[in-house]
Ligand SMILES: Nc1ncnc2c1ncn2[C@@H]1O[C@H](COP(=O)(O)OP(=O)(O)OP(=O)(O)O)[C@@H](O)[C@H]1O
């Protein structure tokens with residue numbers, strides 16, 4: 359290996375839904391421990407890009423790399439499944455609507471995948487749950503069902519569930535958008551504590567203040583392209599592009 | 613209304629009802645198996661299986677159950693399938709209800725939120741693990757009531773096998789009419805017994821449904 363590779367490397371990502379080109383030659387590099395926010399208007403392709411990173415929405419062309427592994431490999435079905443299931447264990451994802459498993463308790467939600475995919479004993483599994491729940495401040499809810507939790511609590515459990523796989527990177531797709539305003543802060547606090555631990559994160563968000571406070575870098579997307587990117591104080595205080603300025607004018611005063 | 617007659621014949625009707633219950637139970641078990649296979653085929657990645665599943669459903673649902681029974685029982689011997697009336701009844705009814713159960717099960721599986729699959733796959737679980745640990749446990753809860761509707765139809769459907777002379781409830785009623793000339797009493801009695809069977813089954817399905825719902 360000649361040159362140091364970025365931790366996450368999105369190369370010439372293009373995505374089409376039929377005739378609609380949603381991502382147009384996106385290039386994005388994220389270093390280990392970096393926290394990147396993706397902002398932009400609705401329909402600009404933020405979710406599609408995030409979901410391409412773990413191949414949930416496979417790219418039409420282009421490459422996704424995590425360290426020295428290509429994520430979106432073109433393989434025969436069986437081999438691809440084996441490959442992607444291994445890679446996805448290293449990429450945690452948190453969804454807008456939590457997607458907790460409603461038929462399982464908090465404990466079971468968190469241990470299901472580690473128990474099935476990693477060779478861990480019951481004791482280790484219990485320890486894992488306690489550890490992760492403590493992290494998100496929900497130890498006392500361990501044997502509750504998702505329906506017995508508030509939205510903020512659900513999202514914190516969803517984060518704990520993703521963390522239990524010990525991922526190398528966490529992807530957040532508008533983790534607080536579905537929450538009542540008074541529940542947003544508790545989830546933001548959890549994300550901030552992950553930031554303090556130098557977890558590598560890519561965060562799609564509509565919350566500019568939050569983005570500004572936790573991110574190392576901000577990407578502004580519009581109509582499938584990265585219009586502008588840079589450190590938060592530059593993007594938010596002194597954006598160069600007209601489209602960025604317009605977008606921020608609407609979202610910082612709203 | 614000839615109450616004496618009813619009191620005299622009802623034990624024989626109850627015996628026949630036992631045959632009806634056996635038919636219903638066995639054909640429902642077979643139907644559930646056909647339904648599970650059918651749903652698996654219809655949701656398969658392989659187009660051949662999807663085609664077979666779709667063909668099964670449209671052929672069975674597109675023809676009268678009575679004709680299916682006749683083909684099996686009367687037409688069967690011609691192509692080397694010899695079945696006694698009871699077996700033909702169970703087989704015919706089971707295959708028939710299986711097509712409806714295929715659609716019930718497929719519908720319940722599809723109805724599970726796509727986000728559930730995405731969350732599971734994102735954790736690194738395989739398609740099969742996702743199906744068995746995340747989707748099916750939720751789909752199973754969704755399918756109990758609609759399967760109850762299928763079973764209700766199946767219990768009533770057992771009356772068809774009277775036409776291939778299985779001595780069940782409807783056939784028994786017809787036979788007693790032949791000797792008593794009292795169709796009103798005989799069919800009323802048979803109808804009443806069907807109602808009891810269906811009522812009890814319905815209660816059972818509701819009970820199961822209540823037990824498995826997520827708190
Ligand atoms: N599965 C799909 N099939 C067809 N079109 C899709 C699909 N998913 C997304 N799109 C389209 O792709 C474009 C980008 O969608 P995407 O969800 O990535 O936007 P977004 O930036 O995340 O928007 P939002 O802020 O509203 O979440 C939109 O025009 C959307 O309608």
Ligand SMILES: [Mg+2]
Nearest residue numbers: 404405406532
């Ligand atoms: Mg989105």
